Amino acid sequence: MKKGVDPRVDQSRVSQLMSILNDGEVITGQQQLAPFGFPPEYRPDALVLPREGKDLCALVRWAQAERVALWPVGGCTAVQSCIGPFTGGVAVSSRKLNRILEVRPDNLSVEVESGVTAHQLQGALQPYRLTLPVRPPRPRESTLGGQVARNAAGPKALRDGGIRDYLLGANFVSPTGELIRAGGKNIKNVSGYDVTRLMAGSYGTLGMLTSLVFRVRPLPEREGLLIMSFDGYEPALDAARSILLSPYDAAFLHLWPAHLLAERGFPAGEKGWVLVACLEGLAELVREQAAALAEIAAQNAGACRVLFEEKYFDEYYRLYDAPWGDRGTGERAVYGLIAATRKSVADVFNGWVTGVQAIDPLIWADLGRGQVHFFLEEAAEETLFALRRLAAEHHGALRLDYPEVSYYRPAGPGSAIWMVQRLKQALDPAGILAPAARALKGV
Numbered sequence: 209m210k211k212g213v214d215p216r217v218d219q220s221r222v223s224q225l226m227s228i229l230n231d232g233e234v235i236t237g238q239q240q241l242a243p244f245g246f247p248p249e250y251r252p253d254a255l256v257l258p259r260e261g262k263d264l265c266a267l268v269r270w271a272q273a274e275r276v277a278l279w280p281v282g283g284c285t286a287v288q289s290c291i292g293p294f295t296g297g298v299a300v301s302s303r304k305l306n307r308i309l310e311v312r313p314d315n316l317s318v319e320v321e322s323g324v325t326a327h328q329l330q331g332a333l334q335p336y337r338l339t340l341p342v343r344p345p346r347p348r349e350s351t352l353g354g355q356v357a358r359n360a361a362g363p364k365a366l367r368d369g370g371i372r373d374y375l376l377g378a379n380f381v382s383p384t385g386e387l388i389r390a391g392g393k394n395i396k397n398v399s400g401y402d403v404t405r406l407m408a409g410s411y412g413t414l415g416m417l418t419s420l421v422f423r424v425r426p427l428p429e430r431e432g433l434l435i436m437s438f439d440g441y442e443p444a445l446d447a448a449r450s451i452l453l454s455p456y457d458a459a460f461l462h463l464w465p466a467h468l469l470a471e472r473g474f475p476a477g478e479k480g481w482v483l484v485a486c487l488e489g490l491a492e493l494v495r496e497q498a499a500a501l502a503e504i505a506a507q508n509a510g511a512c513r514v515l516f517e518e519k520y521f522d523e524y525y526r527l528y529d530a531p532w533g534d535r536g537t538g539e540r541a542v543y544g545l546i547a548a549t550r551k552s553v554a555d556v557f558n559g560w561v562t563g564v565q566a567i568d569p570l571i572w573a574d575l576g577r578g579q580v581h582f583f584l585e586e587a588a589e590e591t592l593f594a595l596r597r598l599a600a601e602h603h604g605a606l607r608l609d610y611p612e613v614s615y616y617r618p619a620g621p622g623s624a625i626w627m628v629q630r631l632k633q634a635l636d637p638a639g640i641l642a643p644a645a646r647a648l649k650g651v
């Protein structure tokens with residue numbers, strides 16, 4: 209048995225791949241790989257597109273024997289934040305594993321192959337007025353396999369949680385090349401270790417997902433965007449706190465400086481800061497909740513309006529997915545987020561505005577996900593230091609998305625990383641599956 213991972217995939221290995229994959233495709237050459245969306249510093253030697261989950265079993269066994277690294281990918285929308293740069297090896301794309309296997313409206317569940325995109329799934333659920341309420345950015349590219357591997361959570365995480373909360377079953381190919389079936393089609397289908405959920409957030413390191421079963425929910429009768437505007441961010445945060453503690457059930461609650469919304473043409477009101485809440489459910493309930501939240505805003509000197517038309521949701525999600533617009537490529541620009549707890553969002557927000565950048569703060573908060581997002585035109589070393597300190601003070605993590613993806617998470621007692629690394633070592637000692645995944649380093 210060879211030692212270590214050998215990343216080179218030469219012509220003879222390409223021929224071997226072709227014979228393994230039956231009906232699937234093998235693609236080589238950087239030009240041919242370009243349409244798959246790999247960032248420049250991610251350079252697999254080959255990419256394979258299996259059409260059947262079972263072909264992956266032979267592929268993994270081959271990779272173990274040859275000691276070739278495999279990089280599972282879906283739409284490649286989140287590769288940089290999930291895996292460190294790599295050269296060589298074989299990217300395994302789920303794009304051709306894209307069948308909706310079964311929609312079961314009476315069981316409120318759906319079974320799909322891992323390469324089905326969020327957009328495709330929504331189209332299949334629409335006739336039944338059902339939904340999987342986890343909306344990723346770039347839904348036409350983002351696959352369900354990628355979302356599960358990353359344990360994605362969308363804007364409505366405040367009320368709806370993340371994709372793990374909807375995952376009932378997962379079929380995957382283990383690092384030894386076996387097809388494993390975890391979970392099932394019902395809510396209570398696990399006794400013993402919940403392997404299905406272990407796969408959510410495993411970043412391709414423990415297996416390649418082939419198909420997934422989700423529970424789904426009926427679409428709401430009505431959706432409304434409540435726009436609450438305030439003179440300052442302090443009264444807005446006070447109102448947000450009251451809303452979070454109230455019995456009213458906002459699907460999301462986001463705090464923005466009004467100018468960030470206004471510059472993209474979104475109706476942001478006359479005041480300086482805006483809280484945006486999403487309300488959904490029966491039409492009457494949405495009206496009642498909107499009135500109650502308007503009352504909370506008024507108690508904090510805020511003004512309120514509700515937007516019901518779908519076009520506002522589309523505009524708002526475009527903004528949410530890319531809040532910094534076309535800012536952002538200056539030499540010393542930095543953007544990212546501090547992820548803390550919902551409770552400490554207000555403190556992080558205050559700390560940023562008073563300690564990092566007081567004037568024209570480019571900052572917004574997702575109060576449901578406990579995240580404070582920021583953009584700095586000019587980030588000096590001491591500013592980055594202040595951001596790390598701010599994250600540490602609130603037991604949070606700092607993630608920079610630009611100029612390059614990096615994480616800062618203060619190490620502390622009780623970190624689960626030792627268990628992650630031992631699990632990986634036990635199941636995939638040669639490190640064939642996604643060996644450069646950031647999750648293996650505890651970030």
Ligand SMILES: Cc1cc2nc3c(=O)[nH]c(=O)nc-3n(C[C@H](O)[C@H](O)[C@H](O)COP(=O)(O)OP(=O)(O)OC[C@H]3O[C@@H](n4cnc5c(N)ncnc54)[C@H](O)[C@@H]3O)c2cc1C
Nearest residue numbers: 282283284285286287290344351353354357360361412417
């Ligand atoms: C700028 C940006 C910011 C985002 N921020 C967040 C965020 O903060 N929180 C959040 O939850 N989501 C976020 N997302 C969305 C989410 O991470 C992706 O939509 C999701 O991961 C699916 O993407 P994909 O299909 O493109 O997967 P890829 O980008 O191809 O892969 C993502 C990860 O999943 C693994 N993977 C992919 N397919 C499989 C498979 N079949 N089996 C095993 N492993 C697999 C890959 O190895 C990789 O680790 C963000 C996306 C973008 C573009």
